[in-house]
Amino acid sequence: MKEIAIVGYQQSDSRSDAGAVNEVEMIMPVLERTFAQVGINNAQDVDFVCSGSCDYMQGAAFAFVAGVDALGAVPPIKESHVEMDAAWALYESMLKIRMGHADSALIYGFGKSSPGELPIVLSQQLDPYYLAPLWVDTISLAAMQARMMLDQGLITERDMAEVVSRSRRNAMNNPHAQLSGDMSADDVLAQETYVSPLRKGDCCPVSDGASAVVIATVEKAKEWGVPYALISGISHAIETHNMGMRDITDSVSTRIAAERAGMKAGKVDVAQLYAPFSHQEIILTRALGLGDETSINPSGGVLAGNLMMASGLSNIGEVFNRIISGEAERGIAHATSGPCLQHNLVTVLEKAEKA
Amino acid sequence: MSEEEQEMITKVEAPVYLKYNFTAGSAPTRFLAQIKKGVLAGQRCPKCLAVYIPTRGSCGRCGVPTVEEVELSDKATVQSFTIVSIPIPNNPIEPPFIIANVVPDGANVSFIHLMSECVNEEVHIGQRVQAVWKPEDEWGYSMDNIRYFKPLDEPDVPIELIGKLTVTGEEG
Numbered sequence: 322m323k324e325i326a327i328v329g330y331q332q333s334d335s336r337s338d339a340g341a342v343n344e345v346e347m348i349m350p351v352l353e354r355t356f357a358q359v360g361i362n363n364a365q366d367v368d369f370v371c372s373g374s375c376d377y378m379q380g381a382a383f384a385f386v387a388g389v390d391a392l393g394a395v396p397p398i399k400e401s402h403v404e405m406d407a408a409w410a411l412y413e414s415m416l417k418i419r420m421g422h423a424d425s426a427l428i429y430g431f432g433k434s435s436p437g438e439l440p441i442v443l444s445q446q447l448d449p450y451y452l453a454p455l456w457v458d459t460i461s462l463a464a465m466q467a468r469m470m471l472d473q474g475l476i477t478e479r480d481m482a483e484v485v486s487r488s489r490r491n492a493m494n495n496p497h498a499q500l501s502g503d504m505s506a507d508d509v510l511a512q513e514t515y516v517s518p519l520r521k522g523d524c525c526p527v528s529d530g531a532s533a534v535v536i537a538t539v540e541k542a543k544e545w546g547v548p549y550a551l552i553s554g555i556s557h558a559i560e561t562h563n564m565g566m567r568d569i570t571d572s573v574s575t576r577i578a579a580e581r582a583g584m585k586a587g588k589v590d591v592a593q594l595y596a597p598f599s600h601q602e603i604i605l606t607r608a609l610g611l612g613d614e615t616s617i618n619p620s621g622g623v624l625a626g627n628l629m630m631a632s633g634l635s636n637i638g639e640v641f642n643r644i645i646s647g648e649a650e651r652g653i654a655h656a657t658s659g660p661c662l663q664h665n666l667v668t669v670l671e672k673a674e675k676a
Numbered sequence: 677m678s679e680e681e682q683e684m685i686t687k688v689e690a691p692v693y694l695k696y697n698f699t700a701g702s703a704p705t706r707f708l709a710q711i712k713k714g715v716l717a718g719q720r721c722p723k724c725l726a727v728y729i730p731t732r733g734s735c736g737r738c739g740v741p742t743v744e745e746v747e748l749s750d751k752a753t754v755q756s757f758t759i760v761s762i763p764i765p766n767n768p769i770e771p772p773f774i775i776a777n778v779v780p781d782g783a784n785v786s787f788i789h790l791m792s793e794c795v796n797e798e799v800h801i802g803q804r805v806q807a808v809w810k811p812e813d814e815w816g817y818s819m820d821n822i823r824y825f826k827p828l829d830e831p832d833v834p835i836e837l838i839g840k841l842t843v844t845g846e847e848g
């Protein structure tokens with residue numbers, strides 16, 4: 322089987338409101354930087370393109386098609402789209418390469434969440450008969466999850482505040498972060514309750530932005546002559562949409578995905594976990610059995626900027642960045658979708674052996 | 677109640693209302709600001725030099741931003757058309773009416789608009805047309821500032837030249 326590598330990653334700033342900029346205007350600068358990083362001209366120089374976005378975010382039908390205008394798609398290219406985080410677009414691209422249909426792929430994700438009321442918009446991803454008509458928003462569902470954990474003694478509010486504090490401090494080294502600063506756990510605990518038991522700091526911000534990644538076979542990466550990191554495993558698993566049937570204090574699907582992706586085969590130096598709410602990072606860390614040897618969310622994670630449909634892909638890129646800089650040898654990137662960590666994808670990245 | 681007695685549920689009412697602050701984009705904003713002044717403004721691709729109208733911000737062919745603004749004529753050529761003979765729900769226009777793809781002089785792509793003041797059966801590809809504008813005090817940020825396009829008494833444009841005329845209507 323052909324080994325697959327990541328060769329490029331770029332992200333836009335995470336902004337609370339990208340203003341009048343439309344999808345194609347948001348994506349173009351990110352792709353331009355990605356192409357420059359890999360040393361290619363445009364999407365004509367890769368074999369496959371796959372994007373991740375959701376038209377419900379900006380409330381514009383077929384907004385995802387507009388993204389194609391950023392690619393240089395004449396003559397026609399092979400292109401696909403997932404109505405999911407672009408981490409799943411990367412998964413599709415890996416399959417394309419594994420099947421021998423491509424040697425390289427461009428993956429991009431974008432989300433302009435500011436035009437709508439994001440927590441309410443996301444209520445429409447719930448089951449259409451029982452939950453969506455109640456308009457249960459994402460923050461309320463996460464608050465119920467946190468309440469269960471607190472009442473069962475699985476976490477304390479201070480544990481949650483410490484996650485927020487570390488995120489904000491780590492984000493000080495991330496030029497694209499939306500929220501960063503030297504905030505202590507006490508500072509977080511001093512905030513008033515927002516949706517009990519969550520404080521504003523426990524919740525990811527609403528963000529606009531985009532990110533892009535280029536992957537290729539190792540042969541192709543060598544031909545391009547750019548630094549690369551290997552993708553040694555990728556897997557995803559989903560739980561039922563019936564919230565009452567899930568143990569939402571745990572993330573079984575994350576654990577299964579990590580096992581299948583081969584996370585345990587070596588040390589995990591860095592883990593980028595998609596936890597839109599502070600307590601969810603604790604759930605994920607425990608489900609994955611990560612300990613002190615792992616640096617968690619060195620970018621600040623999505624508590625510092627949550628690019629819907631792109632942050633899962635960015636997590637993969639952030640681990641890639643730390644491997645090619647020599648900061649880490651091996652790491653995992655996690656992406657999530659659905660309420661209370663319903664659907665989870667884990668990617669394992671490793672340093673390439675010296676050729 | 678036994679299963680046989682239960683009424684079959686064929687419909688569940690769950691209306692969805694979502695509110696958005698929709699923005700057109702910065703390139704469309706420039707286009708709309710110009711049409712408010714009665715000007716059809718295209719944007720030129722720096723790479724392939726194609727002129728787009730209305731603009732979205734990029735050349736879809738090359739994947740690069742279109743920055744340079746180009747003022748176009750309100751004279752145009754019919755690239756394609758259809759005669760609508762059935763009423764369309766919520767459309768205030770009474771059939772039969774004509775929807776046409778027209779390319780304004782100086783642009784390389786067409787946009788869709790209405791045609792009127794014409795004999796429907798005589799409308800044809802290559803026909804020369806011109807915009808009929810609303811009175812100036814009714815102009816807004818909308819394509820609607822043009823009521824429709826009407827035929828011009830000018831010779832037809834050969835098919836291979838449609839979308840290739842300069843802003844003065846000559847062969848580009």
Ligand SMILES: [Zn+2]
Nearest residue numbers: 721724735738
């Ligand atoms: Zn072009």
